[in-house]
Structures are given as C-alpha cells and as structure tokens.
Amino acid sequence: MPNPQVRVLIVDDDEGQRTLLAQMTASLGFAVATASDGEDALEHHSAQSADVIVTDLMMPRMDGFDLLRMLESMGDRTPTIVLTGVGGIEQGISVVHDLKAFWFLEKPVQPNMFRALLERAAAQKHLINQTDILNRQLSHQGILGDIVGGSAVMRQLYSAISQVAPTSASVLITGESGTGKELVARAVHRLSPRSGNPFIAINCAAMPETLIESELFGHEKGAFTGAVERHTGCFEQAHNGTVLLDEIADMPIGTQAKLLRVLEDGKVRRLGGKNELPVNVRVIAATNRAPEQALKENRLREDLFYRLNVFHLTLPPLRERREDIPAICDAILSNLNAKHHCHVSGLHPEVLAHFQNAPWPGNIRQLRNVLERATIVAGQGTILIRHLPADANVPGSAPAAPQSIDEDSIRIRVGPQLSEVEQGYIDLVLKHTNNNKTRAAQILGVSLRTLHNRVRAVSEAVPEKDEMKGAANCLA
Numbered sequence: 174m175p176n177p178q179v180r181v182l183i184v185d186d187d188e189g190q191r192t193l194l195a196q197m198t199a200s201l202g203f204a205v206a207t208a209s210d211g212e213d214a215l216e217h218h219s220a221q222s223a224d225v226i227v228t229d230l231m232m233p234r235m236d237g238f239d240l241l242r243m244l245e246s247m248g249d250r251t252p253t254i255v256l257t258g259v260g261g262i263e264q265g266i267s268v269v270h271d272l273k274a275f276w277f278l279e280k281p282v283q284p285n286m287f288r289a290l291l292e293r294a295a296a297q298k299h300l301i302n303q304t305d306i307l308n309r310q311l312s313h314q315g316i317l318g319d320i321v322g323g324s325a326v327m328r329q330l331y332s333a334i335s336q337v338a339p340t341s342a343s344v345l346i347t348g349e350s351g352t353g354k355e356l357v358a359r360a361v362h363r364l365s366p367r368s369g370n371p372f373i374a375i376n377c378a379a380m381p382e383t384l385i386e387s388e389l390f391g392h393e394k395g396a397f398t399g400a401v402e403r404h405t406g407c408f409e410q411a412h413n414g415t416v417l418l419d420e421i422a423d424m425p426i427g428t429q430a431k432l433l434r435v436l437e438d439g440k441v442r443r444l445g446g447k448n449e450l451p452v453n454v455r456v457i458a459a460t461n462r463a464p465e466q467a468l469k470e471n472r473l474r475e476d477l478f479y480r481l482n483v484f485h486l487t488l489p490p491l492r493e494r495r496e497d498i499p500a501i502c503d504a505i506l507s508n509l510n511a512k513h514h515c516h517v518s519g520l521h522p523e524v525l526a527h528f529q530n531a532p533w534p535g536n537i538r539q540l541r542n543v544l545e546r547a548t549i550v551a552g553q554g555t556i557l558i559r560h561l562p563a564d565a566n567v568p569g570s571a572p573a574a575p576q577s578i579d580e581d582s583i584r585i586r587v588g589p590q591l592s593e594v595e596q597g598y599i600d601l602v603l604k605h606t607n608n609n610k611t612r613a614a615q616i617l618g619v620s621l622r623t624l625h626n627r628v629r630a631v632s633e634a635v636p637e638k639d640e641m642k643g644a645a646n647c648l649a
Contacts, residue, residue, distance in 0.1 A: 211235025396445025
C-alpha cells in the first residue's frame with residue numbers, strides 16, 4: 174500500500190501535464206510537490222527532500238539531463254523516474270544507463286504503470302535509507318553498549334577498552350565534558366569478569382566534603398548529627414563490582430588521602446565505625462580536567478594519581494571525530510523517537526552538513542540536547558534547519574530573539590478578536606503538520622473531534638472580505 178508519508182516531486186515545465194501528474198500521484202496515496210524545471214526542483218528538494226522524483230527531460234533553464242547530473246554530483250541517490258516522449262524508449266534506456274535514473278516512462282502516462290513504478294522507487298528509497306543507517310552502525314567492529322563511532326580514534330579506543338576490561342587494573346578516563354566518560358566506564362565494567370556485580374557511580378564534584386566521605390565509605394548510626402541509621406557506602410555496595418569516581422580532580426584533598434588508603438589496603442571503615450571491612454572493588458576514575466594541570470594546581474594528589482592511572486583512556490572531543498556524527502545522530506534519534514513517541518526518520522542533508530561543521534563545545538551531550546528539541550518540534554519526517562533551536566548556531570535555525578519570526582511562528586498585534594488569533598494559530602499548526610489533523614490536534618492539546626469542529630465552523634462562517642483581511646493582518 175502507498176505510504177502518504179512518501180513524498181513525490183513532479184518536475185515538468187508544462188503546467189497542464191504537471192497538474193495532471195500531481196493529481197494522479199495524490200490519488201494513488203502519495204504526498205506530492207511540484208516544480209517547473211530542474212532549478213526549481215533542486216530548491217524544493219533542498220528545502221524538503223523528496224523520496225521519489227518524476228521529471229520531464231526537455232525543460233527551460235535546467236532540463237532533466239542536467240538535473241540528473243547535478244543530483245549525481247551531489248551524491249544524492251533519490252530514485253528518479255524520467256518521462257520520455259512517444260517512441261523515446263532508446264533515449265529512456267540511455268538515461269537509465271548513463272545518468273543512473275531509476276527508470277523511464279513514456280507519455281502519455283498510464284496510471285497502472287505509473288503506480289507500479291512509484292511503489293518500486295519508494296521501496297528502493299527506503300532500502301537506500303536503511304542501508305545507509307546500517308553501514309554507519311557497522312562502520313566499526315562493534316558498538317560497545319551506547320558508544321557509537323567508527324573513526325580511527327574510536328577504533329583505537331575500542332581496542333584499548335578490550336585490552337583493559339578483562340583485567341582488574343584501575344583505569345583513569347579523561348576527556349571534555351559531554352564526551353561520554355561514564356559510557357566508557359560502563360563498557361569496561363560490562364566487558365569485565367565483574368559484569369554480573371554492581372556498578373556504582375558517584376560524582377565527586379556534586380557533594381560537599383561533609384557528605385562525600387559518608388557516600389564513599391558509609392557511616393554508623395550516630396556518627397554525626399543527622400545520622401539516624403547506618404548507611405552503607407559505595408565501596409561496600411560495589412563489593413566484587415566496579416566504582417566510578419567521576420570528576421576525581423574535584424574531590425576534596427582530605428578525602429583523597431582516605432581514598433588512597435582504601436585503594437592500597439582493600440579495606441574500608443565506616444564513619445563512626447571501629448572495624449575495617451574488606452572490599453574487593455575495581456576503581457575507575459574520570460575527569461574533564463587535564464591531570465597534569467590538576468596536579469600542578471594541587472587539586473589532585475600525586476600519589477593518588479599514580480594509583481589510579483594504571484591504564485589511561487582518553488576520549489576525543491566530537492570536533493575531532495566528525496565522521497562519527499551521522500551514526501551518533503541515528504542512535505540518538507532512535508532513542509528520542511521511543512522516548513517522545515515521535516516518528517522522525519532522519520536529518521536533512523543540509524542539517525547534517527551543518528552538524529558536521531559545528532564546533533560542539535558541549536560534545537555529544539550538546540548534540541543530544543539539540544536533537545531532542547528538534548525531534549519534538551518536527552514530530553515526524555525529516556529534521557529541517559527550521560526545526561533547530563536558535564542556540565544551535567546554524568543559519569536559518571529558530572530565532573533567538575523573541576521579536577523575530579519564521580514560517581513556524583506568529584506575531585500578534587493588539588486589536589484582533591480572540592477568534593481571529595485562534596484560527597490563525599490553527600492554520601499555522603496545520604501547515605506545519607502538512608494538514609495532518611491528528612498530529613495538529615496533539616500539538617494544540619485538543620481532541621481530533623474538537624479540531625474538526627473548529628475548522629468546520631470557520632469554513633461554514635464564510636466571513637466578509639474585510640473580516641478576512643483583518644484576520645490575516647493579525648499575523649505578522
């Protein structure tokens with residue numbers, strides 16, 4: 174069955190032929206857009222990519238031949254059906270062979286043949302999309318949990334993880350904030366003989382000195398004011414497992430000395446306790462500070478550093494592995510679709526190009542934040558430039574200043590009646606969802622029946638021309 178989300182772009186300079194093909198395409202159950210020549214088609218395709226292109230060959234400005242050449246030079250593999258005149262079989266075969274068109278169709282177009290070709294081309298496009306995703310996911314020798322990427326620097330990281338994971342050696346993970354240090358720590362634990370036992374993570378920068386020792390080592394009842402019962406610390410909880418000490422360079426120096434003693438003796442004493450308890454724990458430490466600088470600033474004890482730095486793993490910032498961004502985006506979008514019940518299929522090539530050129534100071538955490546907002550705004554289909562937040566620093570993304578507007582925004586002057594403003598907003602949401610009333614009702618927060626009733630009420634009202642003009646002018 175045709176999928177109404179499959180978008181077909183009809184390209185023909187003959188307005189009558191273009192309209193006829195568009196009506197035929199829509200009647201077959203496909204979404205449709207039209208263009209008058211090759212240049213117009215490229216503009217449409219850039220703004221919202223088509224799944225199938227149907228194009229005439231002989232057109233002014235840019236003809237079908239140049240359109241196919243341009244798509245090929247851009248690496249665009251969108252299936253293209255070429256329309257030829259009567260007796261143009263030889264020319265059609267030549268275009269398919271030389272310019273890599275999907276297939277050709279003689280005029281006048283026969284509906285049954287047209288439908289069959291559209292369905293085959295749409296299936297081909299779906300296969301191309303799935304193959305691209307799979308190739309990116311398999312571009313390295315495996316995905317370690319949620320760690321994604323096939324760049325050379327990531328393959329070196331995977332190799333290092335596989336070497337150290339089976340051992341009991343302490344590991345120090347360094348890297349900028351948002352690069353995924355905890356994911357690497359969990360991968361080391363998951364691939365170790367301790368994988369069936371607890372993994373406990375503690376952020377050393379998130380707690381004051383008065384509490385961090387209790388969290389690490391535990392305390393007895395009455396050990397200090399507020400200690401109304403015994404508390405088991407992270408080292409006891411992680412017995413035979415792994416403890417991640419995140420942001421180790423922000424741990425108070427006094428606590429670092431006590432931690433060193435635990436690591437050397439393999440014993441822990443609760444605050445207020447008299448007995449030492451044996452613990453068998455593998456320690457992984459992480460920091461976004463350069464260890465050498467932390468040592469120089471006396472933020473990190475030298476003896477503790479050498480005790481932790483048995484095996485050093487360094488995570489590269491996202492800007493140093495830009496080739497991994499498509500695969501990372503695919504993984505994040507899959508998670509976000511499930512989280513927010515959306516149906517986003519991927520990124521427009523223009524969005525992906527901007528992502529691969531952006532500096533990403535917040536690394537993967539920042540990328541996920543941008544994608545989460547864009548996924549919610551888009552809801553379904555392809556994420557476009559206009560779906561991005563203003564702080565994505567991408568030309569054409571949503572404006573930062575509240576007085577600025579784009580095609581998905583309205584600005585209301587004082588004066589129009591509430592009914593006029595309400596209808597303007599409903600029209601805007603329907604335009605944004607390509608007239609998908611179910612999705613529009615979800616965005617508006619009303620039932621589908623309520624939306625239908627309000628749209629019907631407006632259509633039956635048939636306002637006077639001056640009233641229509643007033644309603645239009647209330648939206649900037």
